[in-house]
Amino acid sequence: MKKGKLSLQAVIIIFVCIVVALSLGITDLIISKRITSSVEETEKEKALNVAKMVVLSPQVIGALEGKTNKKNVQVFSNQIRKKTNVNFVVVMDMKGIRLSHPDPEKVGKHFAGGDEGPVLKGKEYVSISKGTLGRSMRAFTPIKNSQGKQVGAVAVGISLESVTKAVQKGRMGMVIGTVIGILIGVVGAVGLARYLKRILLGLEPFAIARLLEERSSMLQSVREGIIAIDQEGNITLVNRTASKLLKRAGLEGNPIGMNVEEYLPETRLTRIINSGESEMDQEQNLHGVTILVNRVPVIVGNQPVGAIATFRDKTEVQVLAEQLTGVRNYADALRAQAHEFMNKLHVILGLVRTEQYDTLAKYVSETVNHRETEVGFVTKKVQDPVLAGFLIGKLSFARESGALLSFDCANILPKPANSEITHELITIIGNLVDNAMEAIADNPIKKVELTLDYAEDILTVEVKDTGMGMTKSLQNKILDKGFSTKGDNRGFGLFLLAQAIERLEGDLIISSKPGKGTNFAVYIPYKAEDEEK
Structure with missing residues (x-):
C-alpha cells in the first residue's frame, strides 16, 4: 500500500x-x-x-x-x-x-x-x-x-x-442502541471489507485503478486489433486499431455489448470458447479486408470465461516483410562480393598453374587498381561507412548480374547528424537501384546510373536506367501500395520508397517515356554531423 x-x-x-x-x-x-x-x-x-x-x-x-x-x-x-x-x-x-x-x-x-x-x-x-x-x-x-x-x-x-x-432515563436506551449499532456497523464493515478484498484479489482500489489505466493505455497503443468477448459471446472490448479495421471493412457503430455472432459472425470466437483451444496465424477475409488472426480462450479456474482475438491487416504484415529486405540487401551485397572474389581467385589459380606469371601480374594489378579505385572513390565521397559499404555491395551485385551500374558523387557527402537518415537512404537507394535493375533485365543495353549530389543541406539522389520506360498513367500508379506490373504479391518497394521520402520531408520527381528509360530524382533535406555540432 x-x-x-x-x-x-x-x-x-x-x-x-x-x-x-x-x-x-x-x-x-x-x-x-x-x-x-x-x-x-x-x-x-x-x-x-x-x-x-x-x-x-x-x-x-x-x-x-x-x-x-x-x-x-x-x-x-x-x-x-x-x-x-x-x-x-x-x-x-x-x-x-x-x-x-x-x-x-x-x-x-x-x-x-x-x-x-x-x-x-x-x-x-x-x-x-x-x-x-x-x-x-x-x-x-x-x-x-x-x-x-x-x-x-x-x-x-x-x-x-x-x-x-x-429524560436521561428515557434517552439511556437510545444511547445504548447507538453504541450497539456502531459496534455492529464496525463488525459488518470489517466483514464486508474482507469479502471485497478477497474478490479483488487483495488489491487496493488505487492499485486497481492504476492497473485499469495501464491496461487501457496498453490495449489502445498496440498496433494489433483486439476484440474480446465474454462467456455469452457479448463483445466486451474493442481497441482503437480494431475499430479502424472494422470501419474499413464497412462495420459501423459501437459494437460493445453486442453479440459477436450478430455483429461479426466471421470471427469464430464463440467456437474458441466451446473448444478451449487456440488458433494461431489464421488468415481471414473480413468483408474484403484480409487479416491474420490469433484466437485464444480466456481461462479462469480451468474454465473458459471468454475469448480474445488479435489481428492485423495482412497487407501491413507484407509491408513489414518488405522492410526486412533491407537486411537481405546487406546479405546479398556480401554474397555478391564473395562470389566475385571467388571468381577472381579461380582466375589467379589458373594462371599460377599454367605458370603465366606475366599475365597473372597484369591481371592482379588491374584487379587491385580497379578495386582500389572503386572502393577508394566511394569511401572518399561517402563518409558514412554504412552507406558506403551498401553502395560498394550494390556495385558488386550489379557486376555479378551482368549490368553496368555507374556511381558518381560530385561533392563529398558527410555523415548525417541523425543516423536514422542512413537507414532511410538505404531504403530509398536500394529500392530505386533494384527497380532499375529489374527494368533493364530484358534490354540489350543494361545500364544504370546512380548519382548523389550534396549542396546547401539538400541531398539529391538520381537513378537513371535504360529500360522500357513508363506511360503517364503508369507513373501515377507506380507508388501505390501493392501495385506492380511484375505479378502478384509485389508492389511494395516503391511504396516503401515513398513512405521513406515522406518521413524525411523530401520530394520525388519521375521522368519517363515509353522506350526511353526512366529517371527517378529524389530531393531530401540533409543535415551534416559537423553542422549540428
Whole structure:
C-alpha cells in the first residue's frame, strides 16, 4: 500500500462508522427532543392532577374559610406529596401566606418564587421558577368554595432534577442502541471489507485503478486489433486499431455489448470458447479486408470465461516483410562480393598453374587498381561507412548480374547528424537501384546510373536506367501500395520508397517515356554531423 493512502478495509470501516454514527446521532437528537417534550408534558399533567386533587378537598376549603383547623392542611398536603412523589404541595390563602410546606418552619410565611400572582386572580397555569426548594416546575390552581368564590390557591411543584433524570432515563436506551449499532456497523464493515478484498484479489482500489489505466493505455497503443468477448459471446472490448479495421471493412457503430455472432459472425470466437483451444496465424477475409488472426480462450479456474482475438491487416504484415529486405540487401551485397572474389581467385589459380606469371601480374594489378579505385572513390565521397559499404555491395551485385551500374558523387557527402537518415537512404537507394535493375533485365543495353549530389543541406539522389520506360498513367500508379506490373504479391518497394521520402520531408520527381528509360530524382533535406555540432 502506498504511503498516505488508506486501505480499503480502513476506508469502509471509517465510512460505515460515520454513516451509522450520523444516522443514530440524528435519530437520537430527534427522539431526545420528543422524549423531553413527552416527559415534561407528563410531569406537567401530573402536577396539575395533584393540584386538582387538593383543591377539591373539603378539608382544605374549610381551613381557608376558617371553618376547620388550618393545621390539618399541613398534614393533608404532606400526605398527598408523599403518595404522589412530588417535590412540594403548598396551599396558600388569598394573601399568598402558606398553610402548608414540606418544611414546617416555612408555614405561615409568604409564598416564594414570585410567580403566584396570576393564580390568586383565578388563573390555572404551569411555570418554572426558583423557590426555597430550588428550581422546579410548578402547577398553580385556584381553590374555590361551594359558591364559586376563590378562597386560596395550591401550588404543586416537581423538581427539574426529577424531570432531567426522567429524560436521561428515557434517552439511556437510545444511547445504548447507538453504541450497539456502531459496534455492529464496525463488525459488518470489517466483514464486508474482507469479502471485497478477497474478490479483488487483495488489491487496493488505487492499485486497481492504476492497473485499469495501464491496461487501457496498453490495449489502445498496440498496433494489433483486439476484440474480446465474454462467456455469452457479448463483445466486451474493442481497441482503437480494431475499430479502424472494422470501419474499413464497412462495420459501423459501437459494437460493445453486442453479440459477436450478430455483429461479426466471421470471427469464430464463440467456437474458441466451446473448444478451449487456440488458433494461431489464421488468415481471414473480413468483408474484403484480409487479416491474420490469433484466437485464444480466456481461462479462469480451468474454465473458459471468454475469448480474445488479435489481428492485423495482412497487407501491413507484407509491408513489414518488405522492410526486412533491407537486411537481405546487406546479405546479398556480401554474397555478391564473395562470389566475385571467388571468381577472381579461380582466375589467379589458373594462371599460377599454367605458370603465366606475366599475365597473372597484369591481371592482379588491374584487379587491385580497379578495386582500389572503386572502393577508394566511394569511401572518399561517402563518409558514412554504412552507406558506403551498401553502395560498394550494390556495385558488386550489379557486376555479378551482368549490368553496368555507374556511381558518381560530385561533392563529398558527410555523415548525417541523425543516423536514422542512413537507414532511410538505404531504403530509398536500394529500392530505386533494384527497380532499375529489374527494368533493364530484358534490354540489350543494361545500364544504370546512380548519382548523389550534396549542396546547401539538400541531398539529391538520381537513378537513371535504360529500360522500357513508363506511360503517364503508369507513373501515377507506380507508388501505390501493392501495385506492380511484375505479378502478384509485389508492389511494395516503391511504396516503401515513398513512405521513406515522406518521413524525411523530401520530394520525388519521375521522368519517363515509353522506350526511353526512366529517371527517378529524389530531393531530401540533409543535415551534416559537423553542422549540428
